[in-house]
Amino acid sequence: MTKILVVSDIHANLAALEAVLIDAGEVDEIWCLGDVVGYGPDPNACVERIRDLPGLTCLTGNHDVAAMGEMPLAAFNSDAKRSLLWQKEQLSEENMDFLRSRPRDLTVRGEASLVHGSPRDPIWEYVLNTLVARMNLTYFETPWCFVGHSHFQAVFQYLEADDEFTIEVPRPGMVYAMKDRAIFNPGSVGQPRDRDPRAAYALYHPEMKQWEPRRVEYDIRAVQERILAAGLPPRHAERLAGGW
Ligand code: ZN
Numbered sequence: 001m002t003k004i005l006v007v008s009d010i011h012a013n014l015a016a017l018e019a020v021l022i023d024a025g026e027v028d029e030i031w032c033l034g035d036v037v038g039y040g041p042d043p044n045a046c047v048e049r050i051r052d053l054p055g056l057t058c059l060t061g062n063h064d065v066a067a068m069g070e071m072p073l074a075a076f077n078s079d080a081k082r083s084l085l086w087q088k089e090q091l092s093e094e095n096m097d098f099l100r101s102r103p104r105d106l107t108v109r110g111e112a113s114l115v116h117g118s119p120r121d122p123i124w125e126y127v128l129n130t131l132v133a134r135m136n137l138t139y140f141e142t143p144w145c146f147v148g149h150s151h152f153q154a155v156f157q158y159l160e161a162d163d164e165f166t167i168e169v170p171r172p173g174m175v176y177a178m179k180d181r182a183i184f185n186p187g188s189v190g191q192p193r194d195r196d197p198r199a200a201y202a203l204y205h206p207e208m209k210q211w212e213p214r215r216v217e218y219d220i221r222a223v224q225e226r227i228l229a230a231g232l233p234p235r236h237a238e239r240l241a242g243g244w
Contacts, residue, residue, distance in 0.1 A: 001207055001208070002028045002029075002204065002205070002206050002207060003026070003027045003028055003203055003204075003205060004027060004028060004029045004030070004031060004203065004204040004205075004206065005020075005021075005024045005027040005029070005031070005201065005202075005203060006030075006031045006146055006184075006186045006201065006202045006203070006204050007030065007031070007032050007034070007059075007186060007189050007201045008032065008033035008034060008035065008116070008147075008148025008149070008185070008187070008188060008189065009033075009034070009035040009061070009065065009148050009149065009151055009187075009188035009189060009190060009191060010032070010035065010036050010037075010046050010050070010106075010188075010189045010190045011035055011036075011037065011038050011040045011188065011189070011190035011191045012037050012038060012039060012040030012041060012042050012043040012046050012087065012190065013039075013040040013041075013042065013046070013163065013189065013191065013199075013223055013240075014040075014042040014045045014046050014049065014188025015222055015223050016189050016190045016199040016217045016218045016223070017046055017049060017189055017190065017199075018049075018218070019199050019216045019217065019218035020189050020199050020201045020216055021049075021053075022064065022216075023201075023214065023216040024058055024201065024203060024214075027203070028055060028129075029055035029056075029057065029068035029203070030050075030053050030055055030056050030057070031057045031058075031108065031114055031146065031204075032050055032057070032058040032059065033054065033059055033061070033114055033115070033116050033146060033147065033148035033149075033186070033203075034058070034059040034060050034061025034062075034063075034064055034102070034116035034148060034149075035041055035061030035062065035063045035064060035116065035148065035149070035188075036058070036061070036064060037063055037067045037087050037091065037099070038061075038063025038064070038066070038067060038080070038083060038084060038087060039063070039080070039190070039191055039232075039236050040190050040191070040223065040227065040232075040236070041057060041081050041223065041226035041227050041229070041232065042160045042226070043067070043087045043090050043091055043095070044051075044090060044091060044092055044095050046168060047091070047098055047099065048093040049187035051095075051098050057106065057114070057149075058102055058114055059102055059103055059104065059105065059106060059114055059115065059122075059140055060099065060103065060104055060123075061116040061117075061123070061124050061148065061149065062075075062116065062117070062124060062149070063080075063084065063087075064099045064102065065123060066084050066088045067084055067088050067091060067099065068088075068096060068099055068100055068164050069088060069108055070100075070156065073085070079233040079235050079236065080177065082232070083232050083233060085238060086230065086231070086232060090119045095164040104116075104122045104123060105119070105122040107141075107142055109206065110142065111142050111143055111144060112143070112144045112145065112178055112204075113140040113141070113142045113144070113145040113146070114145075114146050115145065115146075115147055115148050116147070116148050117147065117148075117149045118132065118136050118139070118147060118149075118213055119136045119139035119140040119145050119147075120135065120136050120139040125149075126149055126150045127147050127149075127150065127154075127156065127183055127185065128150050128152065128154075129167065130156060130164070130165040130166065130167050133156040133158075133165040133167070133183050134164070134177055136183065137158060137165075137181065143178070143180055143181055143182070144178060144181070144182050144183070144184060144187075145182075145183045145244045146181055146183075146184050146186070146204075147184070147185050147198070148185060148186065148188070150185060150193070151187065151188035151191055151192055151193035151194070152169075152185060152187060152193060152194045153169065153170050153185060153186065153187030153192075153194055153196075153200045153202075153212065153213050153215075154167060154168070154169055154170075154184075154185045154187075155167070155169075155170060155176055155182065155183075155184055155185075155213070156170045156182060156183040156184070157176075157178075157179040157181075157182040158179060158180070158181035158182060159179075160180065160181070165183075168195070168212070169215035170217070172215060174212075174213065175210050175211070175212045176210065176211040176212070176213075177209060177210060177226050178209045178210065178211050182211075184202065184204075184211050186200060186201050186213065186217075187200025187201065187202070187213065188200055189201055191236075191239065191240065193239075193241065193243065194243060195243045195244060196215060196243050197220060197240060197241055197242060197243035198215035198216055198217050198218070198243075199215065199216050199217075199218050200213070200214070200215055201213075201214055201216075202214060220240050220241055221241075223237075223240060224237035224238075224240055224241065225237075227240075
């Protein structure tokens with residue numbers, strides 16, 4: 001049986017990424033929905049860890065684009081901006097090249113569209129509610145679309161009879177039977193914002209058509225110390241403990 005690890009928004013948090021890779025166990029492929037860098041203390045180490053994973057498909061996210069210097073930083077708040085300038089300074093040429101060569105969207109296995117934001121606006125739009133999910137339905141042709149960006153673990157399933165989406169926030173241990181059309185968000189590895197500070201990710205089981213959102217604990221305090229030691233905004237350390 002094929003098992004695919006779906007991650008997003010690692011945000012330079014190596015400890016969280018390592019915890020996810022261990023918790024996921026052996027997988028056939030890894031799909032990363034962008035924002036490998038931004039916010040956290042380990043941009044180079046995260047790019048290198050991701051880059052070297054076998055079976056990797058990796059997109060670009062808004063923070064990756066900004067760290068490469070290919071987007072005006074005015075779009076970000078002042079703390080995010082400060083962190084992005086630091087990331088840009090830190091990133092090696094080789095790691096910049098890796099980020100630069102990432103696609104913005106992709107169809108994989110003929111059944112899933114991958115984007116960072118939304119199918120309609122792959123870099124910037126947040127799919128946070130059923131209205132936005134509904135408006136995006138005509139922008140992807142595959143049964144499923146996997147998105148990141150919001151840092152919220154969520155499942156949006158389309159009910160054809162009602163021409164409507166439902167939204168579900170996964171509880172621990174839930175495994176979803178994937179309906180004919182749906183949008184899935186694995187949550188954020190390195191900076192969850194759904195008030196659960198544990199690293200978020202998902203396993204996708206294509207033959208069984210199952211989506212399995214998961215959470216795993218990691219050493220948040222150690223990452224907070226590294227953020228502060230690097231002179232990054234203290235707010236980015238604080239929020240990790242609360243998951244906001
Ligand atoms: Zn992000």
